[in-house]
Amino acid sequence: xxxxxxxxxxxxxxxxxxxxxxxxxxxxxxxxxxxxxxxxxxxxxxxxxxxxxxxxxxxxxxxxxxxxxxxxxxxxxxxxxxxxxxxxxxxxxxxxxxxxxxxxxxxxxxxxxxxxxxxxxxxxxxxxxxxxxxxxxxxxxxxxxxxxxxxxxxxxxxxxx
Numbered sequence: 001x002x003x004x005x006x007x008x009x010x011x012x013x014x015x016x017x018x019x020x021x022x023x024x025x026x027x028x029x030x031x032x033x034x035x036x037x038x039x040x041x042x043x044x045x046x047x048x049x050x051x052x053x054x055x056x057x058x059x060x061x062x063x064x065x066x067x068x069x070x071x072x073x074x075x076x077x078x079x080x081x082x083x084x085x086x087x088x089x090x091x092x093x094x095x096x097x098x099x100x101x102x103x104x105x106x107x108x109x110x111x112x113x114x115x116x117x118x119x120x121x122x123x124x125x126x127x128x129x130x131x132x133x134x135x136x137x138x139x140x141x142x143x144x145x146x147x148x149x150x151x152x153x154x155x156x157x158x159x160x161x
């Protein structure tokens with residue numbers, strides 16, 4: 001099974017939403033036995049908490065199932081996951097530092113929007129300090145990016161699909 005880890009700062013907004021969208025899409029494609037995912041944060045700000053209520057409200061609007069409690073990335077994640085997908089440059093830099101610390105190659109670390117050929121910006125904006133419209137915008141970005149990401153995964157792992 002190919003394992004994907006979605007990473008943001010606190011693991012209560014962007015990364016749990018990305019995980020939920022990814023899981024919904026792999027279920028729709030009948031690929032849940034081929035791909036798995038989880039999400040985490042680079043900080044310890046919200047460990048054990050449910051996603052932000054605006055994340056949950058947005059997920060409900062798009063019929064996404066989120067069953068997640070915030071957690072922080074750890075050394076086991078760096079080794080076990082095939083794809084480490086950060087939401088922005090700051091979190092990508094934090095994960096790179098951990099990869100260096102544990103002497104693990106960076107070749108599995110990506111930005112979410114690297115897979116989106118028409119992206120104006122490679123970062124998924126953090127909606128935490130804004131209103132609900134920011135969460136809808138993040139949903140749209142992630143939905144589009146994950147479509148492209150899944151196409152990349154299916155092409156790159158056609159022996160598994």
